[in-house]
Amino acid sequence: MWAFIHKLGSPKWFYAISARLLPWFWVAAALLIAVGSIWGLAFAPADYQQGNSFRIIYVHVPAAFLAQSIFVAMAVSGLIFMVWKIKIADMAAAMMAPLGAAMTFIALFSGAVWGVPTWGTWWMWDARLTSMLILLFLYVGVIALRGAFSSRDSASRAASVLAMVGVINIPIIKYSVDWWYTLHQPATFSVTSRPTMPMEMWLPLLIMVLGFYCFFIALTLTRTRSEILRRESTKRWVRELAGEER
Amino acid sequence: MAFSSLNDFLAMGGHAPYVWSAWAMTLLLLLGSVWHARHERRQLIRQLQRRGRRERHHAAQGRATDSRSRAGDIDET
Numbered sequence: 001m002w003a004f005i006h007k008l009g010s011p012k013w014f015y016a017i018s019a020r021l022l023p024w025f026w027v028a029a030a031l032l033i034a035v036g037s038i039w040g041l042a043f044a045p046a047d048y049q050q051g052n053s054f055r056i057i058y059v060h061v062p063a064a065f066l067a068q069s070i071f072v073a074m075a076v077s078g079l080i081f082m083v084w085k086i087k088i089a090d091m092a093a094a095m096m097a098p099l100g101a102a103m104t105f106i107a108l109f110s111g112a113v114w115g116v117p118t119w120g121t122w123w124m125w126d127a128r129l130t131s132m133l134i135l136l137f138l139y140v141g142v143i144a145l146r147g148a149f150s151s152r153d154s155a156s157r158a159a160s161v162l163a164m165v166g167v168i169n170i171p172i173i174k175y176s177v178d179w180w181y182t183l184h185q186p187a188t189f190s191v192t193s194r195p196t197m198p199m200e201m202w203l204p205l206l207i208m209v210l211g212f213y214c215f216f217i218a219l220t221l222t223r224t225r226s227e228i229l230r231r232e233s234t235k236r237w238v239r240e241l242a243g244e245e246r
Numbered sequence: 247m248a249f250s251s252l253n254d255f256l257a258m259g260g261h262a263p264y265v266w267s268a269w270a271m272t273l274l275l276l277l278g279s280v281w282h283a284r285h286e287r288r289q290l291i292r293q294l295q296r297r298g299r300r301e302r303h304h305a306a307q308g309r310a311t312d313s314r315s316r317a318g319d320i321d322e323t
Contacts, residue, residue, distance in 0.1 A: 033276075037269075041265075041269070042247060043247055046259060051259045051260070052248075052258040052259040052260075052261045052265060053258070053265060055258070055269075059272040060268065099279055102275045102278075105275070106271060106275055109268065110271065110272065113264045113267050114264060117261055117264055219279055219280070222283045223286065225287070226283070226287045229287075229294060230290055238294065242294030242295050242298060243298055
């Protein structure tokens with residue numbers, strides 16, 4: 001087990017193994033998102049209260065899920081980097097931050113746009129909305145912090161610490177709808193309980209969520225491989241590899 | 247199918263601006279991320295290849311004329 005983890009932590013080995021996994025995740029992401037989009041947009045029945053505006057859920061919920069999951073993944077990577085000094089963990093953490101910020105933005109934007117016909121307002125200082133906005137600021141903070149140091153090691157450690165501290169916000173986001181019942185509706189999607197919406201609305205949502213997760217994995221693997229080329233550019237195997245690529 | 251015609255689909259029961267702007271923003275950011283990752287990778291590989299070529303070139307030159315000036319060798323990248 002330890003030998004496996006150490007091997008995975010080696011950039012060269014990671015580069016080779018990720019090349020084999022990568023196409024599968026890209027294909028899965030493209031297929032799932034395509035099927036989920038067509039199903040959700042054209043085939044799922046309209047909501048009896050919200051009409052067709054409810055179709056925003058198919059981008060809103062997957063984006064909000066990823067926004068939170070990516071932050072947790074970043075905090076875990078930060079911990080792995082700080083404790084075991086595994087460089088790959090830090091590279092992955094650096095590469096996933098912009099996608100996390102983009103997902104948080106999508107969740108906020110689609111939520112605001114959805115709020116206009118549903119609540120009659122695009123923004124309110126509701127607990128869920130506010131904690132999501134804080135998440136966006138945390139992402140921006142992590143990205144900016146990385147850029148603020150001239151030494152890579154200091155930058156990595158600072159970003160790891162901020163991610164590990166900022167992760168406190170995640171349970172706040174999750175439980176905000178139960179603790180302060182204000183504007184945002186409670187969770188529509190849960191692993192532990194039966195879905196509260198009809199199957200033909202819920203299934204495309206599940207497919208979209210899975211598609212977004214595959215997209216996140218594919219993009220992070222792709223970008224971490226690029227980051228390996230960037231950071232290990234003086235290594236002999238990277239030189240040889242670049243000669244073969246087109 | 248939840249809609250009877252293409253126009254019906256595009257109109258989204260009067261909610262077109264909301265539904266389509268949310269979806270467009272999502273699509274834009276997803277495709278933008280893919281484009282960025284591809285561009286980043288290509289640029290890095292090109293950079294590495296350029297550097298590799300330059301080194302091989304210098305190595306060959308070094309063997310041919312050992313006394314030649316090396317002033318132009320500083321790597322800016």
